[in-house]
Amino acid sequence: MPAPLYSIIVILICLFAGYGINFAVGGLPPSLYGMMLFTISLHYKLIDDKTVANSISWTLKNMGVCFVPAGVGIIEHYDLVRSHGIAMVIITFVTTWLLLTFVGWTVQQQENKKAR
Amino acid sequence: MVFFGSILFFCMITILIYQGFVKLQNRLNQVWLNPMLFSVITIIALLMWFQIDYHTYQTNSQIITWLLQPAVVALGYPLYQQLHSMRSQWKSITILLTISASLVVIISFLFTYIITKEYGISVSIALKSITTPIALAITEQLNGNQAVTAFAIILAGLFGALMGVPWLQLIGVKSHKAQGIAVGAASHVLGTATISQLSFQHAAYGSLALIISATITAIISPAIIHQLMVMLS
Incomplete structure (x- = not known):
């Protein structure tokens, strides 16, 4: 079987199994269950990692395009953006920045300690 | 056939614009030139320019949004x-x-x-x-x-x-x-x-x-x- 076809099939199997788990127990979205199943299957050699490697790096390189249609959806909420937009943007940026700094800095400190 | 044609059209436009910005970013090597951000802005401008309803765009580009799921896997x-x-x-x-x-x-x-x-x-x-x-x-x-x-x-x-x-x-x-x-x-x-x-x-x-x-x-x-x-x- 050609490698890209093999990759598509194993990823779709993981995704649909993810849908099954989501349907049965709820909780996380299907794609995150799928991601975990994919990791586990690779770990236990149910999926051949060398065969999927190229297709995966192509996918990761190009997945940004998948966010574009959702992003364009911002034009739908023009009124809301006008009345609370600035506050929303500032709070989002500030809290995201705090989170980035806090997490990044803490992990880096742990890394430094280990290196010493 | 018309329906399939418009799906193809909107998906191709989205991918082409995105790839265009990817090429541009690679050439100019600027972090701020994010292909995602600039594709969104360009498409919003195009939709407004040609007075295309957002829902028309959304329903026809759904496949791209759906592909996020296998990408997350x-x-x-x-x-x-x-x-x-x-x-x-x-x-x-x-x-x-x-x-x-x-x-x-x-x-x-x-x-x-x-x-x-x-x-x-x-x-x-x-x-x-x-x-x-x-x-x-x-x-x-x-x-x-x-x-x-x-x-x-x-x-x-x-x-x-x-x-x-x-x-x-x-x-x-x-x-x-x-x-x-x-x-x-x-x-x-x-x-x-x-x-x-x-x-x-x-x-x-x-x-x-x-x-x-x-x-x-x-x-x-x-x-x-x-x-x-x-x-x-």
């Missing part, structure tokens, strides 16, 4: 590659991300509520750091505003995608692991997708952080927001 690969080196660390990462997720939900909710006095918007902003499908599900559960959640998620994602690594470099956070965890925790799939191009380590730790953050936020945020509302009223 693919993020399991870098995670697998780093599994052996992560095994000893994932406890400490989980503790750190539990603290940070709780803090960010509390701070975002309180600030937004104090400024806007709108419960729905506050819920949405509080959930902006996690991946869209989970955040939308919790927003619905807590009677938040789903449109605002989606909007705030993109903002948070873009912020981490564009500013994350340059800012972390600036404050001396240079390890790929620290950068990956920070961007995954603050800017979910969007940030992780962007930094995945840097190295497999960025991708692996970003994926790990976004899974843990999303799971923890899904568990703790209903209780936190409920408690905050009791305190505020």
Whole structure:
């Protein structure tokens, strides 16, 4: 079987199994269950990692395009953006920045300690 | 046939514009020239120019949005590659991300509520750091505003995608692991997708952080927001 076809099939199997788990127990979205199943299957050699490697790096390189249609959806909420937009943007940026700094800095400190 | 043709048309336009900006970014080598951001702006401008309704665009480009799901599954690969080196660390990462997720939900909710006095918007902003499908599900559960959640998620994602690594470099956070965890925790799939191009380590730790953050936020945020509302009223 050609490698890209093999990759598509194993990823779709993981995704649909993810849908099954989501349907049965709820909780996380299907794609995150799928991601975990994919990791586990690779770990236990149910999926051949060398065969999927190229297709995966192509996918990761190009997945940004998948966010574009959702992003364009911002034009739908023009009124809301006008009345609370600035506050929303500032709070989002500030809290995201705090989170980035806090997490990044803490992990880096742990890394430094280990290196010493 | 007409229907199929328009799906093909809108998907091709989206991919072509995106690829155009990818080429441009590669040539000019500028971080701020994010293909995602500039594609969104260009398409909004085009829709307005040709007076095309957003719903026409949305229904015809749904396939691209759907492809995000298999792409998220693919993020399991870098995670697998780093599994052996992560095994000893994932406890400490989980503790750190539990603290940070709780803090960010509390701070975002309180600030937004104090400024806007709108419960729905506050819920949405509080959930902006996690991946869209989970955040939308919790927003619905807590009677938040789903449109605002989606909007705030993109903002948070873009912020981490564009500013994350340059800012972390600036404050001396240079390890790929620290950068990956920070961007995954603050800017979910969007940030992780962007930094995945840097190295497999960025991708692996970003994926790990976004899974843990999303799971923890899904568990703790209903209780936190409920408690905050009791305190505020």
